[in-house]
Amino acid sequence: MKIVCIGGGPAGLYFALLMKQxxxxxxxxxxxxxRPYDTFGWGVVFSDQTLGNLQAADPASAAxxxxxxxxxxxxxxxxxxxxVRSGGHGxxxxxxxxxxxxxxxxxxxxGVELVFETDAQGDQDYPEADLVIACDGLNSRxxxxxxxxxxPDIxxxxxxxxxxxxxxLFDAFTFAFEETEHGWFQAHAYKFDDSTSTxxxxxxxxxxxRAGLDTMEKEDAIAFCERLFAKYLDGHALMSNASHLRGSAQWIRFPRVVCQRWVHxxxxxPVVLMGDAAHTAHFSIGSGTKLALEDAIELARCIGRxxxxxxxxxxxxxxxxxxxxxxxxxxxxxSTEWFEHVDRxxxxxxxxxAYSLLTRSQRISHENLRLRDKxxxxxxxxxxxxRAGTARGPAGQPVPPMxxxxxxxxxxxxxxxVVSPMAQYSCVDGMPADYHLVHLGARAMGGAAMVFAEMTCVSxxxxxxxxCPGLWNDAQRDGWRRIVEFVHGHTDAKLGVQIGHAGAKGSTRLAWEGIDQPLPQGNWPLVSASPQQYLEGVSDLSRAMTRADMDRVRDDFVQATRRAAEAGFDWLELHCAxxxxxxxxxxxxTNQRTDDYGGSLENRLRYPLEVFQAVRAAWPAQRPMSVRISAHDWVEGGITPDDAVAIARAFKAAGADVIDCSSGQVSKQERPVFGRMFQxxxxxxxxxxxxxxxxxxGAISEADHVNSIIAAGRADLCAIARPHxxxxxxxxxxxxxxxxxxxPWPQQYRSAKVQLERNLERERAMAAQGAGLSAVEQANRAQGV
Incomplete structure (x- = not known):
């Protein structure tokens, strides 16, 4: 083939030599x-795995x-x-x-032909080519x-x-954070040769x-940085090699480039994107050079096959x-968002x-860090x-964060x-009975600190x-008391109750008979903030609540709360999601009201806060109360994570102890972005x-997830649903x-504990022996980095 690479960066050069080879x-x-042998920039960083890829692709240049x-x-x-220093990162x-x-x-x-000092305008300049590689950088023409x-999405x-x-010369990859009167600055520093660091x-x-860097000359801005980070520089100057840039132009806002297609x-x-022309990844997780070289390796491999x-x-x-x-x-x-919000x-x-920084990308987890630096x-x-008030146990092991x-x-x-509230649809007339005793009792014996009963309805x-279960009469209260007494009598778990009102999503069939589908008969009237039909053309239409409705429902919540306290529940959660x-x-x-309960977020929160305050007053002061919110509606024009912070602050001011952060299920137009630990x-x-x-x-499914979340201070508790x-x-x-x-295990089950631990220890030992990998290699392979 006749191949032209437009752009002489790592992607174009490496693809050229691989194809020629x-x-x-x-x-x-x-x-x-x-010009020949001329370039800009300081050092670039690779992981050990990237080096292995280079050695396999071209041993001569890799050496x-x-x-x-x-x-x-x-x-x-x-x-x-x-x-704070940690090792094993490679x-x-x-x-x-x-x-x-x-x-x-x-x-x-x-034998690759290198053509310098030629500013190619596009692929049309090379009509003889069989393949054009567009590796012309971030601002690709x-x-x-x-x-x-x-x-492209930029x-x-x-x-x-x-x-x-x-x-x-820094002997570690160094992150330094300094506060000024204007806000926080951070430095990322690492040595790349015998005399120079990036x-x-x-x-x-x-x-x-605010710091005035937007109007400073380049030399003044560099002097500002030297003063700010002087204690890390030990008298050494900072240098710029961007002589072609003046003033604030040397300061860049990182553009994240994502392309839906890579081949034209x-x-x-055909014209194929490669390197920064196709994608960018923030420098805080490694170099875009790594991605560029791996692009070249993959394309050469595909053509070779x-x-x-x-x-x-x-x-x-x-x-x-x-x-x-x-x-x-x-x-x-x-990682980018973590550094954008250091003040958080x-x-x-x-x-x-420091731990939060190390695990910011969610690719490096707690156990992955343990492999790197036990x-x-x-x-x-x-x-x-x-800090949590505990210490190592009889086996002398550190206590995992979870x-x-x-x-x-x-x-x-x-x-x-925490065992999440999970709807079971197994009550008759709202009465919890044997099914819930077995369901909740089994999970209380399974080691979780607290088990939540499903959303329990106030009327x-x-x-x-x-x-669905209820707490609108004393018989239901007594049914719950039986379950609470079993949990308290046979386990050291706590039992929580989540109280709520279905609103416009009520009067539907059991999930396995048609989720969200209206009942074929026996429907009851629905109320909500505004007239609403959850499934357009399918669901029953709700009517907007009047003030009298609000008073009645608020009082229903209060009565349910009192019965929950009498039943002996340890924790109460108000369902606002x-x-x-x-x-x-x-x-x-879902709120289109034009009165005092609609419009601004402050107004839209008015009634939920009114209910919360009435419930909090009825709930015993020594017992905790949480609020479940939808922190993101996943629909344009709906609740955003910014709103979630404001919502949480409002409930905190009203006396909430904990915010349970879920999302979605407000509109069928939602487009969530799923993934592990996505919420x-x-x-x-x-x-x-x-x-x-x-x-x-949300998609928290293993101990490593929980340990990473708790250790980094991302949450205080983790609610696990489907795995339970x-x-x-x-x-x-x-x-x-x-x-x-x-x-600790329930005493009735302790014989199984020893056997399970022995079998799992044997599996771990066999896996490690079979792999024959170093700790760093195991860590990198586990996370694909």
Whole structure:
């Protein structure tokens, strides 16, 4: 083939040399606008896994690159005069210029034609080509030219940053945070050769402007950074190599680039995006250079597998590589947002702040950190446990974060695991009986600190279905008391009740008979904030509540609360989520009122807060009370995470102890973005911005998830739903899986404990022996980094 690479960065050079190595008959040109052996930038960073990919793809250039690398294992975090260091991370740094020079020499040795000082305008300049690689960088002309095909989405992020260098040599990847009168600044620093380190300074746009950096000359801005980070520089200067930029132009806002398609067929040669032209990932999780090189490796591999079918090879490249890159970009987004909101986390103790930073992308988890640096994690667990008022048990093991106690008001939960309220639709006339005794009792014996009964309705017309439980009469109270007494008498778990009113989502069939479908007969009238039909053209139409309705329903909540207290429940939660009655007031999607209960968020919260305050007054003062909210409606014009923080603050001011952060189910137009722990960021924001404990929910399915969430201060409790349906003893089993033998079991089940722990320990030992991997390799492989 005749191949033209437009852009002489890492992607174009590496693809050229791989293809020339694959078939010397290929005629390959790399077009670069800069002069020979000239480039800009400081150092770039790779993980150990990336180095392995380079060695497999081209041993000759990999050997030279490895020889030029500076390797380190440690990350060091500086915050408020404290230093936290952890190891085992496996990074390598190399100067960008050095890397390009190595690739340029390798291309020349293989016979690739390098064309410098040529500013290619587009693929039309090379009509003889069979394949054009568009690796023309972040501001790709070719991507813009064929935007209709590539469908780029460019999201300009919130921070300003500047790439600088210094002759101060850092022996760890260093993160330094400094507070000014204008706000917080952070530095990312690492050594990339024997005399130079990269030093990136970053801060939110509004802080950057308040500090006057938007109007400073370049030299003055560098001097500002030198003064701010002087204690880390040890007298060394900061340097810029962007001589072509003036004033504030050296400060960049990171553009996140995502393209729906990577290949354009124009009737001539296909034009393929690669590197920054196709995608970007924030520098805080590693270099875009890594992604560029791996693009080149994958495309060369795809063509090598199908040498006679270029179209099929390009389709495979786009399919395989776009999925992998999007996975990394999602992690990079999490990391980007963490650095954009450093002020959200600076109140955390330095030890927890550093842990939060290390796990910010959600690709690095608690057990992954343990593989990297067992001592660091052990010391951190001891510190966290001490703060929670507990210590190591008889086996002398550090207490995992998920098994630390949590105290609120007069109640102490033995650990951080909660069984979520899960509708069972198994009551007759709202009466809890044998089914709920077995269902809730089994889960209370399974190791969780607290088990929530499903949404329990405050009146017959508050039910979702005829099978929902209630607390509107004394017989139901007594039915619940029987269950509470069993749990308290046979376990050390607590029992919580969630009270609510279905609103416009009521009077429907049991889930397995047609979820959200109206009853064929025997329907009851529905009320909500505004007239509403949950399923358009299907559901019964609700009517807007009058003030008299509000008074009646508020009083129903109060009476249910009193019965819950008499039944002996330990915890009460008010259901203000998922489109049910109180949620219908909060969301602008369902509240169209023009009176004092509609319009602004303050007005929309007025009635839910009124109910909350009445319930809180009726609930015993020593017992905790939480509120479940939908922190995101996942519909344009609905509740957003910003709103969730304001909602949480309002309930906190009214006396709420904990906010249970769920999302969605308000509108059938919702478009949630699913993934593991996908709702945890809502709990994180509410906890660390509103300053109130939170419960995280949603796709939390293993101990590693819980430990990471609790240890990082993203939530205080984790509510686990479906895993507890599959396994009532989920908590006990997860403790055994991570090797925590100090976990207490019900005395009737203790013979199974030893056997389970022994079997799992044998499996772990066999897996480690079979893999034959180092700790860092195991950690990287486990997370795909």
């Amino acid at each position: 694959q078939n010397p008959a290929h005629e390959i040109r790399v077009i670069e606008r800069n 030279e690159i490895l020889d030029a690398f500076n390797h380190w294992d440690d990350i060091e975090v500086h915050i408020r005069g404290h230093q 990074f390598c740094g190399i100067g960008r210029k050095r890397l390009l020079n190595i690739l340029q020499r390798r291309c020349e040795a293989l 070719i991507r813009a030219k064929y935007a209709e095909t590539y469908q 999201d300009t992020r919130l921070c300003r940053f500047v790439w600088l260098g210094t002759h101060k 030093f990136i300074v970053e801060t939110p746009e509004d802080v950057w402007r 067929h124009n009737g001539r040669a 199908q040498p006679g079918d270029l179209a099929a090879a390009l389709a495979d490249y786009e399919a395989v590589r776009s999925v992998e890159v999007l996975r990394i970009q999602n992690a990079a987004r999490n 986390y600076v109140h955390l103790p330095p030890q927890q702040f 001592d660091y994690v052990g010391h951190y667990e001891d510190w966290l446990a001490e 098994f630390t106690p949590f105290k609120v008001r007069g109640l102490t939960l033995k650990n951080r695991i 017959p017309d508050a039910r979702i279905t005829p099978g 998922h489109g049910y009655l109180l949620s219908s007031f909060i969301s602008p999607l 945890t960021p809502f709990a994180d924001r509410v906890r660390n911005e509103a300053g109130i404990p939170t419960i995280a929910v 349906l599959a396994n009532p003893a989920w908590t006990l089993q997860e403790a055994a899986k991570i090797g925590y033998t100090d976990m």
